[in-house]
Amino acid sequence: MENIVIAVDAMGGDHGPSEIIRGCVSASAIETGVEIVLLGPKELLNRELKLQKASGMVRVEEAGDTISMDEEPAWAIRNKPESSIVVGNKLVKDGSAQAFVSAGNTGAVMAGALLIMGRIKGISRPAITVKCPMRTRDVYVLDAGANADCKPENLLDFAIMANSYLKSVIKISKPSVGLLSIGEERGKGNELVKEAYGLIERADLDFYGNVEGRDIALGTTDIVVCDGYTGNIVLKLSEGLVLQVMAEFKAIASSSFLTKLAGLVFRPGLMKMKERLDPDEYGGTLLLGVDGVCTICHGSSTAKAIGNAVLQAVNAVRGGVVEKIKEDLKGKPQLNV
Amino acid sequence: MENIVIAVDAMGGDHGPSEIIRGCVSASAIETGVEIVLLGPKELLNRELKLQKASGMVRVEEAGDTISMDEEPAWAIRNKPESSIVVGNKLVKDGSAQAFVSAGNTGAVMAGALLIMGRIKGISRPAITVKCPMRTRDVYVLDAGANADCKPENLLDFAIMANSYLKSVIKISKPSVGLLSIGEERGKGNELVKEAYGLIERADLDFYGNVEGRDIALGTTDIVVCDGYTGNIVLKLSEGLVLQVMAEFKAIASSSFLTKLAGLVFRPGLMKMKERLDPDEYGGTLLLGVDGVCTICHGSSTAKAIGNAVLQAVNAVRGGVVEKIKEDLKGKPQLNV
Numbered sequence: 001m002e003n004i005v006i007a008v009d010a011m012g013g014d015h016g017p018s019e020i021i022r023g024c025v026s027a028s029a030i031e032t033g034v035e036i037v038l039l040g041p042k043e044l045l046n047r048e049l050k051l052q053k054a055s056g057m058v059r060v061e062e063a064g065d066t067i068s069m070d071e072e073p074a075w076a077i078r079n080k081p082e083s084s085i086v087v088g089n090k091l092v093k094d095g096s097a098q099a100f101v102s103a104g105n106t107g108a109v110m111a112g113a114l115l116i117m118g119r120i121k122g123i124s125r126p127a128i129t130v131k132c133p134m135r136t137r138d139v140y141v142l143d144a145g146a147n148a149d150c151k152p153e154n155l156l157d158f159a160i161m162a163n164s165y166l167k168s169v170i171k172i173s174k175p176s177v178g179l180l181s182i183g184e185e186r187g188k189g190n191e192l193v194k195e196a197y198g199l200i201e202r203a204d205l206d207f208y209g210n211v212e213g214r215d216i217a218l219g220t221t222d223i224v225v226c227d228g229y230t231g232n233i234v235l236k237l238s239e240g241l242v243l244q245v246m247a248e249f250k251a252i253a254s255s256s257f258l259t260k261l262a263g264l265v266f267r268p269g270l271m272k273m274k275e276r277l278d279p280d281e282y283g284g285t286l287l288l289g290v291d292g293v294c295t296i297c298h299g300s301s302t303a304k305a306i307g308n309a310v311l312q313a314v315n316a317v318r319g320g321v322v323e324k325i326k327e328d329l330k331g332k333p334q335l336n337v
Numbered sequence: 338m339e340n341i342v343i344a345v346d347a348m349g350g351d352h353g354p355s356e357i358i359r360g361c362v363s364a365s366a367i368e369t370g371v372e373i374v375l376l377g378p379k380e381l382l383n384r385e386l387k388l389q390k391a392s393g394m395v396r397v398e399e400a401g402d403t404i405s406m407d408e409e410p411a412w413a414i415r416n417k418p419e420s421s422i423v424v425g426n427k428l429v430k431d432g433s434a435q436a437f438v439s440a441g442n443t444g445a446v447m448a449g450a451l452l453i454m455g456r457i458k459g460i461s462r463p464a465i466t467v468k469c470p471m472r473t474r475d476v477y478v479l480d481a482g483a484n485a486d487c488k489p490e491n492l493l494d495f496a497i498m499a500n501s502y503l504k505s506v507i508k509i510s511k512p513s514v515g516l517l518s519i520g521e522e523r524g525k526g527n528e529l530v531k532e533a534y535g536l537i538e539r540a541d542l543d544f545y546g547n548v549e550g551r552d553i554a555l556g557t558t559d560i561v562v563c564d565g566y567t568g569n570i571v572l573k574l575s576e577g578l579v580l581q582v583m584a585e586f587k588a589i590a591s592s593s594f595l596t597k598l599a600g601l602v603f604r605p606g607l608m609k610m611k612e613r614l615d616p617d618e619y620g621g622t623l624l625l626g627v628d629g630v631c632t633i634c635h636g637s638s639t640a641k642a643i644g645n646a647v648l649q650a651v652n653a654v655r656g657g658v659v660e661k662i663k664e665d666l667k668g669k670p671q672l673n674v
Contacts, residue, residue, distance in 0.1 A: 135581050145519055148527040182482055182569040190485040190566040213570040217577030229527040230567055232519040233550040234574060240554030241575060244472050245582045252606030259606065262599035269589030269596065 003035045003057075004317050006310055007088040007097040010040035011066040012104025013306075014299045020103065021048050021058075023306025027314075028057045030307075034314055037097060039063040039084040063087040066104075069299065073107035077115050085109055089116035092292040099293035099313035101284065103301040109294065110146055110287060117292040120322065122329040125154045126289030127228070128296065129162060130235055133276050136219035140166065140175075144285060145232035153335055155179070155196035155225050156203060161288040162223040163205050164328045169319030178211030178221035180230060186210065192227060200225070202333040242277055283308030286316060288325070293317050340372045340394075341654050343647055344425040344434040347377035348403040349441025350643075351636045357440065358385050358395075360643025364651075365394045367644075371651050374434060376400040376421040400424040403441075406636065410444035414452050422446055426453035429629040436630035436650035438621065440638040446631065447483055447624060454629040457659065459666040462491045463626030464565070465633065466499060467572055470613050473556035477503065477512075481622060482569035490672055492516070492533035492562050493540060498625040499560040500542050501665045506656030515548030515558035517567060523547065529564060537562070539670040579614055620645030623653060625662070630654050 008024055010017040017040055024036045036058045038045050045060040065082035067073075077086060085104055089112040091097035100117075102109045110126070119126060127143035142158045143150070159177045166175040179197055181189035186197055188210060201207050208221045216224055216234060226234070249270075253263030275281065283305045284295040293316045297309045345361055347354045354377055361373045373395045375382050382397040402419035404410075414423060422441055426449040428434035437454075439446045447463070456463060464480035479495045480487070496514045503512035516534055518526035523534055525547060538544050545558045553561055553571060563571070586607075590600030612618065620642045621632040630653045634646045 135585055148519060180570060182485060182566055182573075190564075193566070213573030213575075214577030214580075216574055217581045227527075229519055229530070230570060233517060233567060234570065236519075236550030237553055237571060237574060238550075238578060240551030241578050242582060243551075244554045245579060248472055248610055249586070252603060252610070255606060258602050262602035265595050265599035266589060266603075269592060273585055273589070 003033050004314055005035045005037060005097040006313050007037045007039060007091045007100045008306070008310065009084040009088050009100070009102035009104050010038040010045055011063070011084045012102045012299070013297065013301050015302065017045060018048050018052075019303050020306050021045070021052055021054070022303035024058055024310060025052050025054045026303065027307040027310040028055060031311060031314055035059070036310065037061050037091065039087050061087065061091070067108045069105050071105060071108065073105065073111035074115070076105070076108050077111045085112045086116065089113055092294075093117050098317040099295065101295045101297065101306070101309050101313050103297035103299055103306065106296055109296050113287055113290040113292070113294040117290045117294065120289055120291050120325055120329070122332060123157050123161065123289040123325070124151070125157065126287050127158045127161065128231075129165065129286045129288050130231070131282050132216065132235070132238060133282075134217060134219040137222065139216055139219050139224055140222060141216065141224045141226070141231050141234055142288065143226065143228035143231050144235050145228045146287065147228040149229070150192060150227035152192060152195035152199055155192070155227070156199040156332070157289065158225045159200050159205055159207075159223065160203060160328055160332060161325050162225070164324040165286065165288055165321050166222055168321050168324035169316050172222055174206045175222035176206045176208045177223045177225060178208045178215060180213075180216075180224050180226035180234075181210035182212065184210050184212065196225075199333060199335070204331045239279070246274070280305040281308060283310075283312050286312070288321070292322060340370050341651055342372045342374060342434040343650050344374045344376060344428045344437045345643070345647065346421040346425050346437070346439035346441050347375040347382050348400070348421045349439045349636070350634065350638050352639065354382060355385050355389075356640050357643050358382070358389055358391070359640035361395055361647060362389050362391045363640065364644040364647040365392060368648060368651055372396070373647065374398050374428065376424050398424065398428070404445045406442050408442060408445065410442065410448035411452070413442070413445050414448045422449045423453065426450055429631070430454050435654040436632065438632045438634065438643070438646050438650050440634035440636055440643065443633055446633050450624055450627040450629070450631040454627045454631065457626055457628050457662055457666070459669060460494050460498065460626040460662070461488070462494065463624050464495045464498065465568075466502065466623045466625050467568070468619050469553065469572070469575060470619070471554060471556040474559065476553055476556050476561055477559060478553065478561045478563070478568050478571055479625065480563070480565035480568050481572050482565045483624065484565040486566070487529060487564035489529060489532035489536055492529070492564070493536040493669070494626065495562045496537050496542055496544075496560065497540060497665055497669060498662050499562070501661040502623065502625060502653075502658050503559055505658050505661035506653050509559055511543045512559035513543045513545045514560045514562060515545045515552060517550075517553075517561050517563035518547035519549065521547050521549065533562075536670060536672070541668040576616070583611070617642040618645060620647075620649050623649070625658070629659060
């Protein structure tokens with residue numbers, strides 16, 4: 001079997017290339033048959049690689065330019081052909097790599113994937129797909145921010161793509177799909193949701209119907225589909241609330257000698273919960289709908305997050321998510337009824 | 338000083354009239370100068386009042402009909418003039434009562450308030466205003482579901498109304514206003530938010546600018562303005578997540594003898610937290626923008642929730658929120674620029 005090649009933007013993220021390389025080195029130690037190509041200034045990266053005693057499965061390709069966090073995405077992609085984000089997307093486009101992982105400017109990574117890898121034919125808009133690790137199951141929410149304004153067809157495509165992803169990569173045989181709304185009954189919601197309902201129910205999906213905000217927390221469905229404005233708010237609110245509740249528990253635990261002691265007893269259970277909720281555990285979010293695997297990491301990603309994002313990208317490639325989406329699109333309902 | 342009269346729908350809610358009456362009786366025991374008018378079948382309610390030994394400050398007015406939870410709101414309002422929801426709104430409209438409190442069909446209560454009390458002149462759409470008790474401060478989110486689709490002017494009005502409410506009733510001298518979006522910078526967000534930004538910044542408000550999902554949890558601003566679809570999801574997701582995290586702690590606490598013991602030590606702190614987060618504590622949500630005080634309670638409201646909703650309505654009347662909104666509207670920016 002041929003090696004899987006993952007291109008990694010060594011210049012993205014807040015912690016600099018040595019953190020990213022550390023993540024790649026540890027991912028490469030876990031997975032066999034995976035080649036990691038680090039993109040950035042060759043000399044600098046090679047020096048760091050030597051320091052970290054990387055195996056031959058991690059190598060460097062030159063990308064002499066970088067796109068900073070505040071640059072206008074589309075402009076930067078068009079005007080910085082030597083940047084790590086452009087070079088990484090091109091490697092996937094020409095088949096030299098099967099996936100691109102970056103913790104750089106999110107907008108630029110998305111624009112790069114869209115302009116260079118290109119959209120999958122039949123997909124109206126790509127979407128950021130985020131795993132929310134709830135108690136009862138992992139809930140995949142999309143779009144988590146790629147498209148602030150959506151049309152009904154976009155939501156249909158999100159549902160189809162997420163279904164393909166969960167089937168091929170997460171290995172859930174018949175994922176349930178919920179449409180985020182403000183009432184369970186059909187006909188509840190805003191205009192976008194009401195129209196999207198009629199499209200999604202005609203697709204070959206296990207469509208649950210509308211779900212409400214609380215259903216995300218309850219894990220009512222495997223997939224929750226919404227526009228990118230709402231999805232981004234859902235994601236950030238969830239992170240914020242969990243942190244606040246944790247902080248509140250911490251405050252209770254530190255209020256007296258006795259509660260401090262009790263806190264120690266709770267520690268193992270709490271650590272397990274914290275670990276499950278730790279964003280570093282799942283590393284990145286997939287941009288579904290572009291013609292290649294593209295994993296976007298948070299700017300603050302640690303080595304652990306980068307390593308997990310690389311492994312996630314490997315799984316997406318092995319599962320054949322892009323091919324699966326293309327195949328499933330054949331069953332997409334006609335829109336002009 | 339004249340008594341404040343609060344009309345209460347005795348027929349709304351899942352627990353029946355005796356639960357609602359219990360709430361009213363206890364509220365009336367707390368507040369002096371408040372008359373409570375219970376609406377429903379006179380005979381039934383009077384019997385219950387006698388059983389509960391209510392004071393003379395709680396009395397009954399006939400409303401022989403009810404609107405059920407699944408009736409089409411506007412139709413029901415037009416066709417059931419004897420229903421408790423129509424009678425209650427009429428009492429406020431003709432000045433016999435200053436506020437209406439109901440745990441009945443939310444859509445019908447809103448439609449009743451809108452059609453009978455009427456909109457405040459200059460307000461494009463009324464909004465449901467919900468208090469989210471965060472660790473650092475109470476955050477008031479609106480619209481929490483009255484308007485699934487909004488125009489920029491609606492969001493401006495929500496900001497103005499919430500500001501008037503917090504100033505006059507909650508007694509915060511200069512409430513900060515955040516616009517819910519998916520990035521802090523001006524220009525981030527969906528089309529609605531981007532346009533609303535330009536309107537809200539011209540109003541006489543302490544406008545913080547965009548806030549993100551996590552800012553609701555952090556308590557970055559006193560007020561968070563958004564469309565009713567998003568606000569409803571924010572509200573229900575928050576409730577759901579807090580319940581799930583609590584359940585998770587409970588599971589940890591019950592995992593062994595030692596953790597059960599430690600759980601007992603944590604109990605007082607946890608109970609305080611639970612009390613703060615308990616929706617029954619704040620009872621109802623205000624429908625701001627109609628020409629009278631209208632408090633909407635959850636169908637599952639307990640006596641405690643109803644009692645607190647009555648007290649909340651009393652405060653809104655005493656604070657003169659409706660007059661304050663009318664006054665503040667004089668400073669509303671012109672839209673046709």
